[in-house]
Amino acid sequence: MNDTIDTAASSTATLETWLARFALRSARVGDGSVSYREAAGESASDALPLVLLHGIGSGAASWVQQLEALGGARRVLAWDAPGYGASTPVAGASPVAANYARVLADWLDALGIARCTLVGHSLGAIMAGAFAAAQPERVAGLLLISPAGGYGAADESVRAEKRDARLAMLAELGAQGLAQTRSANMLSPHADETARAWVRWNMARIVPHGYAQATHLLANADLAADLARCVGQVPMAVAVGAQDTITPPEACERLAQIARAPFHVVPRAGHAGYIEQPLAYSTLIEFTLTRTFSTTERKA
Template sequence: MNDTIHTAASSAATLETRLARFAMHNARVGEGSVSYREAAGESSNDTLVLLHGIGSGAASWVQQFEALGGARRVLAWDAPGYGASTPVASASPLAADYARVLADWLDALGIARCMLVGHSLGAIMAGAFAAAHPERVAGLLLISPAGGYGAADASVRAEKRDARLAMLAELGPQGLAQQRSANMLSPHADDTARAWVRWNMARIVPHGYAQATHLLANADLATDLARCAGRVPMAVAVGAQDSITPPEACERLAQIAHAPFHVVPGAGHAGYIEQSLAYSTLIEFTLTRTFSTTELKA
């Protein structure tokens, strides 16, 4: 047991050292701010923006910074209520609330158009932004997208919301990280991946996580994707062993979006952490395909 704890701590420390290459920044957005990390690549013409899920943060994308940040600008935000980012105003927000902050953040950074990647709850935010601003999205990749419960019966929405809020109140960030982080990965994940998921989950801000829980209950990604279909180049990917957003659920969203669907072998929900090379390759492929297609149309 002590050896396992020592190995996990060493793995997290190594990743923190790697993360230090991509310093935290803060951008003034309206009356608040957004914290984010950046890899400033050689080209800023095809900026890549990464949106994390409910139990994570900008730091979770460190391996994608390393793999993709040499050739292009890569940005990952701490969503409103995460890291040092100002929470949205509503206690029970909608996806549109996060999409507005995303638009304002991109404006503050001078980014008129980007390639957008959203993981899990980040896919809800990405889909809402693309539905509202299709002209600003060169391509949209949804990784293990959470569909939200907005179209479900009110009792189902309340049950899902209240169960997660009760778990947060009982366990707190550290307890969530210890008890829930393993669900994010496949049985094949190594100690480094497990340590990194725990590290990120332990740093959630309870208020921001609670708002995100309401967002999950309120959101309906399928409706936003239907609005985007034919207007934004899209793709959907999921880990073959994702038990949180299973492949069949993700495939239904891909069908609604009329988007290519990819299943990544040996990966769970946080596949981009445990199978970073496979996901970075997929992101690069999608980025190249969507930008080249857009340029040809232009």
């Protein structure tokens, strides 16, 4: 028991050390703001910025290992989605993907980023896909990691069931309860305590209102339709952990087929594979940027 407590404390200390290196920043966006973390090394000016979008139970802090690994070669930014961290929520109780895509466009404008490569994890893939479909000229490449497809194409009864079950769980458990009871589902059996502690840390800090809006987004979204619109306009790739039980490999492969995109399966990884297998995912991201997106990723 004491060993577990000591490991958890050590993991939290390690995360907080990393977070101090990539301090939270804020950009004014319309009538609100977006909080984010950023890394940029000495040679970062030679490549297009890389933008990382987190999933429904997470935040910008989940990407600190990628900020460290990839920030030396390019400018890397990870946002807190609207309604997460210190970011202003989108308007309306039941938003759609286009609402988040508009905020993403305004945030990039505020930072002076005309074009970038996008990585979207889980629900972040829905936001990334909507942005790429709306403004393909601004996206040099789109990598979707364990993408959530959304339920927008399903029957209304299915959409309502999925939405209401998640909202009821939020109301019953709150952020701390979700972190304690649901965080283990995000990882494979191979994950160490450090990865488990980091997932719990992020999930415990969700903002209930923002999470509720994101739940509606998941019910309303149809990522497959947005990816079909991107074919021929935006280079794409899809990756998933071999032991992802939330967005299983077969579901992600179907999205890759719709996108006509390369498909990668990462061994010994679950849904939040980039947290438990940081080297494998950072290598995958770098490979995708420089090989799959090689004709468009570099600056003109």
